[in-house]
Amino acid sequence: MNPREIALQVIQPQAGAEPPPRLPVALLSGGTWTFRQRNLTLKDVLDDPRTAPQVIADVNQEVQSDIVWPGSGYHNLLIHLFGGKIKFRHQGNIDVCAPAFDTIGEADKIDLSVIDRHEWIATIREIIAAVEQKIGTKYLIGTSGWGPFTLAGQFYGVEKVMSGLYKDKQAIHALMEIMTEVSYRYLAPAIARGAVLLSVAEPTASGDLISARHFTEFVAPYLAKLVDRLQRDGALIVLHICGKISDRLSSIARLNIDLLSVYYKVDVALTAQTLAGKIALAGNVNPVALKESSMPDLVAETRRCIGIGQGYERYMLMPGCDIPPTAPLANVRAFLSTGLAWKAV
Numbered sequence: 001m002n003p004r005e006i007a008l009q010v011i012q013p014q015a016g017a018e019p020p021p022r023l024p025v026a027l028l029s030g031g032t033w034t035f036r037q038r039n040l041t042l043k044d045v046l047d048d049p050r051t052a053p054q055v056i057a058d059v060n061q062e063v064q065s066d067i068v069w070p071g072s073g074y075h076n077l078l079i080h081l082f083g084g085k086i087k088f089r090h091q092g093n094i095d096v097c098a099p100a101f102d103t104i105g106e107a108d109k110i111d112l113s114v115i116d117r118h119e120w121i122a123t124i125r126e127i128i129a130a131v132e133q134k135i136g137t138k139y140l141i142g143t144s145g146w147g148p149f150t151l152a153g154q155f156y157g158v159e160k161v162m163s164g165l166y167k168d169k170q171a172i173h174a175l176m177e178i179m180t181e182v183s184y185r186y187l188a189p190a191i192a193r194g195a196v197l198l199s200v201a202e203p204t205a206s207g208d209l210i211s212a213r214h215f216t217e218f219v220a221p222y223l224a225k226l227v228d229r230l231q232r233d234g235a236l237i238v239l240h241i242c243g244k245i246s247d248r249l250s251s252i253a254r255l256n257i258d259l260l261s262v263y264y265k266v267d268v269a270l271t272a273q274t275l276a277g278k279i280a281l282a283g284n285v286n287p288v289a290l291k292e293s294s295m296p297d298l299v300a301e302t303r304r305c306i307g308i309g310q311g312y313e314r315y316m317l318m319p320g321c322d323i324p325p326t327a328p329l330a331n332v333r334a335f336l337s338t339g340l341a342w343k344a345v
Contacts, residue, residue: 025339031073053130132194142197205242264320
């Protein structure tokens with residue numbers, strides 16, 4: 001089995017098939033980090049994308065992640081498309097400096113066709129297609145974007161959304177309908193370009209920011225709609241929520257996602273028990289460890305995480321979030337190679 005097949009056998013197991021010969025291992029996103037290995041920024045790539053597919057292929061050849069994520073790192077471009085202000089960082093992801101809307105009523109007037117017409121979005125999709133052509137038979141190709149609730153915070157302002165959960169529920173539900181469509185319009189065309197796996201990130205939906213009750217009311221229904229539409233289009237879905245999720249695991253388990261990527265503070269054993277084999281599970285080494293830990297400490301932490309997760313039949317090793325752009329290449333190699341060699345340990 002090649003890396004693509006190994007990852008798929010855990011994410012979408014086929015009845016009667018042999019288990020994968022080794023532990024699946026992958027980064028989560030990693031777009032900014034990948035380009036930094038060749039001294040490129042996210043903006044550099046948008047300005048001149050010609051070398052980007054080869055850079056992505058070459059860097060992954062060095063680290064050997066079973067999943068490759070072209071297009072990751074660009075989630076916040078959507079805010080710019082609809083009038084918000086963003087800032088490209090020299091060593092990091094894109095910052096949102098000002099939301100797109102002052103009032104929720106503005107959301108009703110947006111022209112969603114701008115997503116498909118914008119040159120930056122077209123560039124990202126071309127990169128995805130080119131990477132799939134280069135390495136898609138060997139590695140599983142994915143891409144990523146914000147989920148509806150996190151988009152709502154980026155477009156309207158997180159504090160306003162949080163206030164609206166209590167003071168103007170009807171308006172927030174209306175906003176969520178629109179943000180679900182924005183998320184779908186951004187992600188769905190990537191499927192035809194070869195992105196088999198779509199990662200939906202919902203950091204604003206964690207237990208650090210909203211209650212389980214609000215998750216059930218304002219997040220889960222719209223995630224379910226998005227997941228269903230993307231799966232009907234042929235995608236496999238990853239959900240990643242930065243932060244606490246133990247009190248909303250039962251809701252997550254009903255979303256019909258294919259893979260749950262968990263934050264480094266999440267109890268993997270408890271999560272596995274709740275998922276009960278119905279959903280694949282990935283995690284959850286602290287991504288900061290890939291930047292700051294000594295090599296022996298990083299390897300020890302990686303083995304510790306594998307030791308907890310390996311009892312779950314559908315487990316995959318991943319960092320607990322996107323890795324820091326300044327993580328040393330040697331550490332990323334060590335993290336992934338520890339997982340690749342696990343059978344020999």
